[in-house]
Structures are given as C-alpha cells and as structure tokens.
Amino acid sequence: MLKILYFNNKFPTHYSKKGGIFSLFFQKRVGIWVGRNYRKATKTMKKSILLTILTLFFIFCLSGCKANNKPDTKNPVTLSMWHVYGSQTTSPLNDIIDEFNKTVGKDNGITINVVSVTSSSAIDDALSASANGEPGAADMPDLFIAYPRVAEIVGIDNLLSWNDYFSDNELALFNKTFLEEGFFNDKLLMLPVAKSSEALFINKTLFERFCSKTDITADDLKSFNGLFEVVRKYYDYTKGQNFLQINDYYNYAYIGMKSFGSDFIVDGKLQLDNDIFEKIWTPLAKTAIYGGICLDEGYAASRWKTVEILANTGSTADVLYQPDEVIYSDNTTEPIESLTIPYPTFGNDSSYAIHRGGGLFSIKNEDERKNYAAYIFAKWLTAKDQNLKFVTSSGYMPVTDDALNELFDNTTIVENQSYKNLYDSLAVMNNEYTFYSLPLYSGASDTQLAFEKNVKAVLKAAHNRYIKESANDNSAKLLDNIVANSIDELKKLTSSK
Template sequence: MKKTTISIIISSFMAVTLAGCNTQNTSFKNKTTTLSIWHVYGSQTESPMNDIIDEFNQTVGKENNVVVEVTSISDSTAIDEAIVNAKEQDKLPDIFTAYPRIVNKIDKALLIDWSDYFTEQELDEYVDDFLNEGYFDDSLLMFPIAKSTELFFLDKTLYERFSDKKDFSDFNTIFDLCNQYYDYSNGKVMLQINDYYHYFYTQINALGGSFIENNRVNTDTKEFETVFLPTAKAAIYGGLSTDDGYASDKWKTAELISSIGSTAGIMYMRDYVTYENGEDEDIETGIYTYPTIDGAKPTVIQRGTGIFGVKSEDKQKNEDIALFVKWITEKEQNLRLTTEMGYLPVTKTAFDELFSNLNTVENPKYRQVYQTVSQMYDTYSFISLPLFENSDDVQKNFEESFKNTLREAHKTYVERVEEGADPNKTMEELLDVSLKSFKKQLQ
C-alpha cells in the first residue's frame, strides 16, 4: 500500500487531545525519554511497524520528548526466548510484542497494567474479544495492537493446471486433492498447515469436542480421531507437508501450492515463483475461507501478538510508554499499520471503517484477504488459544510429535509400496500405528 506521509507538525496541545490520548503532556520535560521496543512485524529492512514508529518519533514523540527505538525484530518464537533470556539478565526492553503465553514465562509484576493508564471509556473503544485476551486475573497486561485469523491460500496459476475443482470448504476434499496432486507432480506436497495445533484445536472444538483437559491434549475422544485420521492419511501419502518452517518459504519456489496460515502471512507470499533453473513465473493468488471438517460448525482461530510494557520505577517513563501505545492504536495509525500487513485493526471504529470500505485497501491481494475475512465474520466462531500452565510446551510438543510421527510414516509407506506391499493395507496399518504413537507422545 502507499504510505501516508504526515507533513503537519502536531502541537503539544494536540498531542494530549488526540482521541484516546489522555496521557499527561510531557513536552516540558528537561530530557528526552528513549524507549526500546522489540517486535515481530516484518523484517529489519521492511516493516510497516518501523514506518509507524518513525512517524510517532517525528510528531507526537517529538512534541513530548519521547523517542521509540526499534532494537530487535524477530518471529514470535524467537522473541519469547529472547524475552526470557533478557529477563534473566535484567535487560528487558521497555516495550515488546508477544503472544499471551509469554506471561507464564516471566514475572507478571514486571509488566505494566494498562488499565492504570486507560480510562474505562477509552478501553470501551477497543474490540471486546481482542481486549479480553489481554487480561490475566484482573490485570490488563497485553494490549491489542493488531490481530489476525487464518485462511486458505492457493497458487491458482499452478493449481488450475492440475485440477478444475473449486470447492475448498471442507478439509476432507482438500486432503483428497493433496494426494492427487502428489501423484500428478511426481511427489510434491500440495498443502502445508502452518500450525497443526491451531488446526486440531479449532476443528475438535467445531465438532463439539474438548481439545485440552487438565492441562494436556485430550486424545481419548472420537473428535480427536475424526480430525487425525484424514489429516494423517494425506501426510502419510505425501500430499500434506510435515516440514518445519513457514509455508511462505516453499511458496516462493513452488515446492507447494497452498497453505493454511495467518492473514498476516500475505506479507511474505510473492506474486511470482522461482524454479530450480532460476526462471520466474508470475502467479495469481486465491484466498479462501478457513475450511471445516465433516460439515462441522465453521470455527477459526483468533490470533496475533499484543503489546507489553515493562514497568519502570520512573513513573514518567511509564506514562511515555502509554502515550506511544495509545497513539499507535488510534484509528488512523492502526488502520494504516494493520492493512499494510494483513492484520485486523483493534478499535471498534477502525474495524467497522475497514470492513465498510474495503475498496480503500489499495493492494488487491490484501483487499482479497479482508473480503474473505468479511465472508467469515457473521458465520464463523472466532476462538482464542487456551492459556494454561506449560501451554507453550504442550503446543511445541504437539507440533513436533505430529510432524515427526507422520514424516516417518510417510517414509515407511513409500518404502513398503515400492517393495510391492498393498497400498491400502499399508496405509491402514500405518494410520493405526501412527495414531497410537502420537497419543503416547502426548501423554
């Protein structure tokens, strides 16, 4: 999207009367406050978040003697580890973005309670579901800045050379296509699901089951097997990826042609692919609603990091952190930030304005993302991941165990079939063995 450049210098009076910014004006401070921030939006060289921060520094920050300095950009997994390490070394940044799971890894007392800096009237301006995810007991520790959900992405150019089927509403249909594509392409995967934990959680929930019980994955239900068996079959056959990493990396080289992942993944999905011989080919991207399984109630994850502030003994510094968070979540800034990354805005007015005026999103691919989300908004259940003791470890173990189990099963399947074993009998045997092995690893 084209970036908006603000050329008007905002007066110090305006800095405190901006909508939602009731933080005390600090423009008469004797010295500048520098706030460090670690975030997960983009890369070191290309980041809409960095552009927004630069704008803050040149306007409201300048008027209030506040400078926000980006000192690290990484993915959500790496930032968790970095935050834990920084906490142990007493070198936490002033501000960071992370998933709510980080609260279980560090001392809550280190974090700013945003409700101390936002009035009830101000908090009422934010989307309730987004805001509620940030409460821990009675403390608002994670503030919404940009949220996302998950969709089905398809390289239509390559897919249409393979099939003319256009119904992607059910996972079973997609998994059948995965197996057909594996044969068609001489052994390439068609689909990667970036987060199998999310997939199982939403689909088991949609089928009426309970995914987590007593702080562990509940594998002893018919819903668990209903989700596992068709998914495992596609992975064992070979059309569904069990590789690590994000699908966008393989998308660039046409190693796969579809993925289930975050709306924000659109930032990394190029409009062309590069083949092994170095040749490029332009592609058209199709974006579809999150599929269901066996006609279950449509259910999808509500995801996205939030912003955390590290509490300082310097009360003015805490005020400055709050000033920045209020400014960056105001409608104008938040709309520009989120729509340049494929995220959802977090205030009610910004959310309504976006979905009432989708034509204002200039990038057609990003516009397609929001059009697809709009189709889901009234008919889907949007649910957040459960947060419990060791939830991060449970999720990590789930992902690793699922991929490792089925990766080995696929290797065994190929070897046995090449040796002359009956494909159907071999598949049934490996499905049974894989299910038992997977369950055991999740105990």
C-alpha cells in the same frame, strides 16, 4: 508638662500630674496588657506566614513532581522496543513508529527506538534470557510484542497494567474478545494492537493451471475433506510433489475439535484419547501418510518461491511474505498471483477459526515518565486511523469495533490487490465464523511446540513406511493400518514427555 513613657520599649503611655499615681498605675497596666497581646499577635502572625510559605512550597513541589511524571520536550524519554512485524529493514510497524516519532512523539518528548524485529519464539527466548540474567543477554526492552505466555516468563508484577492508564471509556472502544485475552485476573497486561486469524493461501496461477487439466475447482478447498482430496490428486498428478503445508497442527486440532463441540485442551492436558480427536486426525493422517503434505521444518513462503508447495494454511499475516514470482529448478522464473480463501471448515455446519496475534507489553518502570510515554504511544497506535493504516499493510485486523466495522464494510480502502483479497476473505469470516483464542495455561508454549514436533515426526515416519511397504502392497488396508498406528505412536510420544 507631658512626659512620654515606654513600657518594654514597645508601647507609649501618658503621664500627667492631674492623674497622679492612680493614672500612672492604670496606664502601666494597660500598657502591659497591650504589650503582651501585641507580642502574642506578632507570634501568631509569624506562624501563619510560615505555614503559608510551607504550604506554597509543598504545592510547588507536588506540581513539579506531577509534571515530572509526564514526558515533554524539556523532559524527554526514549523507549526501546522489540516486535515481530516484518523485518528490521522492511516493517509496516517501523513505518508507523517513524510517523509517531515525527509527530505526537516529537510534541510530547517521546521517542520509540526499535531495537529488534524478529519472530515471536525468538522474543520469548530473549525475554527469558534477560529475565534470568543470563550472560550475554540483551537488556529488557521497555516495550515488546509477544503472546500471553510471556507473562509468566517476565513476571506479572514486572509488567505495566494498561488499565491503570487507559480510562474505562478508552478501553470500551476495543473489541471485547480481543481485549479479554490480555487480562491476567484484573490486570490488563497485554494490549491488543493487531489481530490475525488463519486462512488458506494458494498459488492461484499454478493452481488454476492444475485445475484446467482436472475436475478440481477452488470450491473443493473450502473444507478440509475437500482440501485433502485435492492434495492427494495433486500428489498423483505430479508423481510425488507436495501441494500443502499446514503451519500449525496445534491450531488444526484445537479448531477441529471445537467444530464438533469438544475441547482439545482440558486442564492443560491434550485430549488425544477423545474420539473427536481421532475423527479429525484420521483424514489428516491419511493424506499426509499417502503423500502431498510437506512435513519438513521451514517457512511456507520459501517453499512457494521454489514451487515445493502450492498452498498453505497459516496466519493471515503470512500475506506479507507471499512471493510475486516463483523460480524453477532450471533457474527460470514466472510471475504469479496468489489467492486467499477462508480457513477450511471441518465438513459440518459450524465454521470456526483462531484469532491470534500477540499484544503490546510494557515493563513497569520506576521512572513514571516512561510508563506514561508507553500509554501515549499505545493509545496513538490503537486509534482508528493509525491502526487501520498499520494492519492493512501487514495482513492483520484492527482492534477497535469502529475500525473493524469500517474495514469489513468497505474493503476497497485496502490498496494492495493481494491484500484486498485477504480482507475480502476475512470479511466473510467476520460475518460467518466464530473466533477462538488459544487457551493460556502453565507450560502452554512447550506443549504446543512439542505437539507440532511430534505430529511431524509421526507422520513423516509413517509416510516413509507407507512408501516402502506400498511398493509390494498398494492396498487401502495397508494405508488404514498405518493411519491407525500413527495415532497410537502420537499418544506414546505425548505421554512420554
């Protein structure tokens, strides 16, 4: 007879009379051993299953977090932006941003919202107000175009480091000189998106009319010595009208001293006692004090419009604002053509110019989607095709070597004739000039603004003095004395700050 026994209700064993008590004892021991190991195996299997489930759960969570770090059409972001290119209604960058929003931005769930188009100084002030939490200050934008000086205003730790997102291969495409300006130690905080230089802009129509009645030619404008002589002759010819406006005396001094192998700024201090500074100051001061250089505040383009000046030195981006007609005091108008020539030299064999233009900054955001979206937009904007389209409609230079070579090897890609003339001049400068960026030091912005203000104040006061005293003494000695005194006055104003 066969009986079935269950040990712990788990495992069956067999009993037979033939085996007797030994057989029963043996089967009990086997059953106990098997039962224990069965429970142990079951417990281990449960642990394995639990571990597998937890592993899969964490993988799912991590992949989900990683996906959430990037914007997409189901997880979109909007980045606010301030910039300086054009105006709120007419802006080459706004046009490019619209294209981005409709294409790459749309595909990746990214929208760039331009909140403000204004001047670099206005952006500086607005960023400062926002960073300091001033009453009524605007919210800090996600993206903004500014000069390197704003890093200390906003705070380096608050800014996105572009080299955490751009690969080494991607950064290698950029012009090295342009890229270096944006580094703060090992952090690339300012990404170049467009660079300008300086040039001489001339009302070609009225200048040629003046040349036809004198012995002056456009070749006289290639150096500052020749330009200043033209300014004085025009002042005499027109009985007291200005010919020239210099938009940046700080840049004039910096490049002038570089041209003679010296530095305008050393350890954050202006080198006004340097003999080279006097060398470049004297011809400028002599001309401004005699007459013919506009020393008032305001934009050169506005003075072009009303024929208050015929020429100005300034950023190549000024081409965006050059008028195509002038209006005279009797309200009659005349269409004009403009001419752009390379930045004047300082009369030696060296040709130097500033490369300028702000760069793109991004606020470091806790929402990683916004940081990645900023990278996607910046990469798209600086790619050759988009970058060339943007810069050639606004008077700037592209920022990658490939785009620079394509532009300067064939300026016919620029459709606007006035702009083409500018890029022909920039092509000459690209081949023949050495470019420098302005040094960054503590208080650089305040120092630059103070220098501009002091130069104009000193030269304007000296000009008024010369006009008054030359009525009775029109000698060259009087002019020389006032010129010599002007540099002393400038030093006093500078040292008192």
